[in-house]
Amino acid sequence: MIIAIDGPAASGKGTLARRLAGRYALPHLDTGLLYRATAAALFDRGRDLSDVEAAIAAARGLALTDFDEARLRTREMGEAASVVAALPAMREALIQAQRNFAQRPGGAVLDGRDIGTVICPQADVKIFVTASPEVRAQRRALELAARGEKVDYGAILADIAKRDARDSGRAAAPLKAAPDAALLDTSRLSVDAAFAEALRIVDERQGRRNA
Numbered sequence: 001m002i003i004a005i006d007g008p009a010a011s012g013k014g015t016l017a018r019r020l021a022g023r024y025a026l027p028h029l030d031t032g033l034l035y036r037a038t039a040a041a042l043f044d045r046g047r048d049l050s051d052v053e054a055a056i057a058a059a060r061g062l063a064l065t066d067f068d069e070a071r072l073r074t075r076e077m078g079e080a081a082s083v084v085a086a087l088p089a090m091r092e093a094l095i096q097a098q099r100n101f102a103q104r105p106g107g108a109v110l111d112g113r114d115i116g117t118v119i120c121p122q123a124d125v126k127i128f129v130t131a132s133p134e135v136r137a138q139r140r141a142l143e144l145a146a147r148g149e150k151v152d153y154g155a156i157l158a159d160i161a162k163r164d165a166r167d168s169g170r171a172a173a174p175l176k177a178a179p180d181a182a183l184l185d186t187s188r189l190s191v192d193a194a195f196a197e198a199l200r201i202v203d204e205r206q207g208r209r210n211a
């Protein structure tokens with residue numbers, strides 16, 4: 001079973017994807033890390049985020065084990081990832097690795113922005129996770145505070161608005177729900193309630209496929 005989870009920054013998609021992977025004993029790929037690691041590699045090589053050739057080379061040569069995940073998870077790296085992710089040729093360089101991951105025997109859970117639309121349009125289950133910008137900013141603020149980063153709620157909310165606009169407005173694989181995705185708004189849901197709803201969606205989709 002392939003489960004595709006898409007949604008904007010801090011919508012709760014990562015947590016849901018991890019929990020679904022645990023429940024169904026499937027491997028999980030957080031595809032945002034690939035874009036974050038590409039941005040980090042460009043920084044390390046002193047290259048500009050708009051340098052297409054360098055971005056392609058970085059994407060092709062990615063080894064996630066070479067990066068400190070805490071560094072990849074910072075606000076700055078999320079912002080930089082969103083900038084490089086708008087380069088179509090760089091996205092192309094990451095497609096095959098993501099598809100290979102999805103094709104593992106037994107399936108996989110992938111989360112990102114374009115999993116249900118571009119990477120795995122044939123996914124068995126597609127969930128598009130949303131939440132209001134204010135709720136997402138609050139969640140991101142808590143997450144960053146827990147990691148010891150300095151938190152400025154206003155700046156985080158502004159970042160989220162900017163990131164939504166960039167990720168949804170780009171020409172290449174923009175953030176959008178696949179027509180056959182189930183929508184899950186987590187604004188008013190606890191993590192457990194959102195997970196229960198996701199399980200219900202998976203059951204319902206599987207039932208439909210087996211009917």
Ligand code: DC
Pocket residue numbers: 009010031032033035036078081082085086111112113114115163167
């Ligand atoms: O999910 P995240 O916040 O870690 O993603 C960081 C950025 O990477 C996001 O703003 C846009 C880009 N991204 C993408 O374009 N496609 C994906 N499948 C995953 C992430």
